[in-house]
Amino acid sequence: MTRPMLEIIDLSKSFPVRNAFGHISGTVKAVNHVSFSVERGRVYGLAGESGSGKSTIARMIMGLSKPDSGTILLDGQAVTAGRSLRAAKAQMVFQNPGSSLNPRRTVGQSIAVPLAARSLPRSRRDHRIAELLEMVQLPASFAQRYPHELSGGQKQRVAIARALAAEPKLLVLDEPTSALDVSVQARVIDLLVDLGRQLDLTFLFISHDLSLMRNFAETVGVLYLGEIVETGPTANVFDDPQHDYTQLLIASVPVISAEEEAMRPFIPLIDGEIPTAEKLIALRASNGKETNEVEKS
Numbered sequence: 001m002t003r004p005m006l007e008i009i010d011l012s013k014s015f016p017v018r019n020a021f022g023h024i025s026g027t028v029k030a031v032n033h034v035s036f037s038v039e040r041g042r043v044y045g046l047a048g049e050s051g052s053g054k055s056t057i058a059r060m061i062m063g064l065s066k067p068d069s070g071t072i073l074l075d076g077q078a079v080t081a082g083r084s085l086r087a088a089k090a091q092m093v094f095q096n097p098g099s100s101l102n103p104r105r106t107v108g109q110s111i112a113v114p115l116a117a118r119s120l121p122r123s124r125r126d127h128r129i130a131e132l133l134e135m136v137q138l139p140a141s142f143a144q145r146y147p148h149e150l151s152g153g154q155k156q157r158v159a160i161a162r163a164l165a166a167e168p169k170l171l172v173l174d175e176p177t178s179a180l181d182v183s184v185q186a187r188v189i190d191l192l193v194d195l196g197r198q199l200d201l202t203f204l205f206i207s208h209d210l211s212l213m214r215n216f217a218e219t220v221g222v223l224y225l226g227e228i229v230e231t232g233p234t235a236n237v238f239d240d241p242q243h244d245y246t247q248l249l250i251a252s253v254p255v256i257s258a259e260e261e262a263m264r265p266f267i268p269l270i271d272g273e274i275p276t277a278e279k280l281i282a283l284r285a286s287n288g289k290e291t292n293e294v295e296k297s
Contacts, residue, residue, distance in 0.1 A: 002040065003073075003075070003076045004037035004038055004039050004040065004073075005038055005039065005040045005041075005074070005075055005169060005170050005202040006037060006038040006044075006061070006072075006073070006074060006090075006170055006202065006204060007037045007071070007072070007073040007076075008034055008035055008036050008037065008057070008061075008070070008071075008072055009035050009070055009071040009072075009073070010033050010034075010035055010069065010070045010071070011031055011033070011034045011035070011057065011060065011067050011069070011070030011071070011072065012029065012031055012032055012033055012034070012067060012068045012069045012070055013029070013030050013031040013053075013056055013060060013065065013067050013068050014027045014028065014029050014030065014068055015027065015028055015030055029226050030053045030056045030226050031053045031056050031057055031060070031067070031226045032053075032225070032226040032227045033070075033227070034053070034057065034070075034223070034226070034227065034228055035228070036221050036228060036231060038170070038202055038203075038204055038219075039202070039219075040169075040200075040202055041196070041200055041201070041202055042202060042203075042218050042219065043196065043202075043203040043205055043216055043217045043218050043219075044203070044204050044205065044217060044218070044219050044220075044221065045205045045206075045207065045213040045216065045217025045219065045220045045221070045234065046204065046205070046206045046207075046220075046221050046223055047207065047208065047210060047213050047220055047221070047222050047223065047249065048208065048222060048223035048224060048249075049208055049224075049249075050208060052223045052224055052225060052226065053223055053225070053226040054174070054175075054206045054207075054208075054223055055095075055174055055175075055206065057206075057223075058092065058172050058174045058204070058206055060072060061074075061079070061090065061172055061204070062090065062092050062172060063079060074089045074090055074169075074170065075089050075169060075170075089168060089169045089170060090168055090169070090170040090171075090172060091114075091163035091164075091166050091168040091170075091171055091172070092163065092171075092172040092173075092174060093156070093159050093160055093163050093171060093172070093173050093174065093176045094159065094174055094176075095174050095175040095176065095178055095179060096179050097147075097152065097155035097156040097158070097159045097179070098147065098152070098155060098179070100159055101147040101155060101158060101159060101162075102147075103146065103147050103148060105146075106143065106144055106145060106146055107133075107142050107143050107144070107145050107146070107147070107150075107158050108126070108129050108143030108144065110158065110162055111129045111132055111133075111143070111158070111161055111162050111165050112125050112129060112165075113162070113165075114162060114163075114165040114166040115128055115129070115165050117166070118165075118166065118167070126143070128165070129143050129165075130143065132161040132162075132164055132165055133158075133161055135161060135164060135195065135198075136157040136158070136160050136161045136164075136191060136195075137157065137191060138154065138157055138158070138161070142154070142158070151184075152179055152180050152181070152184065153180055153181075153184035153187065153188060156176060156177070156179075156180065156188055157188070157191070160176075160188075160191070160192070160195070164195070164199070168201070169201070169202060170201070170202045170203075170204065171192075171201055171202070171203050171204070172204045172206070173192070173203060173204065173205045173206060173207075174206045175206060175207055175208070176188065176192075176205075176207075177189065177207075177209070177212060178207070178208075178209065185209075185212065189212060189215065189216050192216070193216070203216075205217050210238075210249060210250060210253050211253055213234070214234060214238055217234050218233070218234055219231070219232065219233055219234060220232065220233075220234045220237045220238075222237070222243065222245065222246045222249065224243075224245045229243045229245055229246065230242055230243040230245075230246045238250060
């Protein structure tokens with residue numbers, strides 16, 4: 001039996017909450033016992049609002065943040081085996097290409113960094129850079145440009161090319177289109193679909209945009225306050241959402257036609273937003289107190 005490319009097993013991560021004086025007043029669980037897996041060559045979508053824990057999971061996969069507990073396996077091996085394991089098998093495309101590219105480096109110099117890390121001879125780097133730019137539908141001449149000379153969509157294509165330079169098996173896409181115009185978003189998603197087929201890539205697609213999620217991901221996990229509340233094939237989750245939060249998310253997606261309106265779950269929308277860390281701690285403390293009082297009575 002073939003193992004999944006990515007396995008997340010009972011993963012948890014907490015952060016301290018500080019008061020106005022800088023003292024720690026408690027902790028909040030950004031990720032709370034999360035488990036899921038991504039099959040080879042597939043696209044797994046991790047959906048949820050800002051603050052639900054999506055980016056924290058991505059950072060732990062890439063080794064940028066250490067989990068409190070749980071296991072992360074890439075191609076059957078624990079990421080704790082070392083940085084070189086992560087770099088060889090997984091790369092990340094960040095939300096804002098403007099800040100993820102070094103403004104002092106040309107496009108070619110940025111793409112050359114992972115090539116040098118893989119010990120590609122200097123004599124072959126220019127040719128490989130041109131190949132990678134062609135993969136993301138940019139001309140080879142862009143290698144001489146600086147990030148400030150590019151549009152947002154072009155910057156994100158360069159970020160994708162840089163990630164591909166390491167020849168990864170898994171691409172972690174953390175809101176890769178949220179900073180782009182709608183028309184550009186569609187073209188970037190089409191590019192990722194083509195690259196996935198050509199290079200047999202596995203994707204973890206992290207986004208709050210359910211419209212993109214529906215068209216790109218094959219399996220969806222819905223994250224709410226650090227926990228997976230619903231998961232399954234994309235069509236099943238969107239056509240017959242079981243969890244109240246999933247229903248609310250789908251009902252909140254803007255529609256432009258009567259057909260799309262008919263597909264949305266009809267539920268009363270609630271006012272409010274995801275609670276802050278401080279409010280969540282207070283709420284849990286209050287619930288715990290009420291539970292104790294009930295038990296005493």
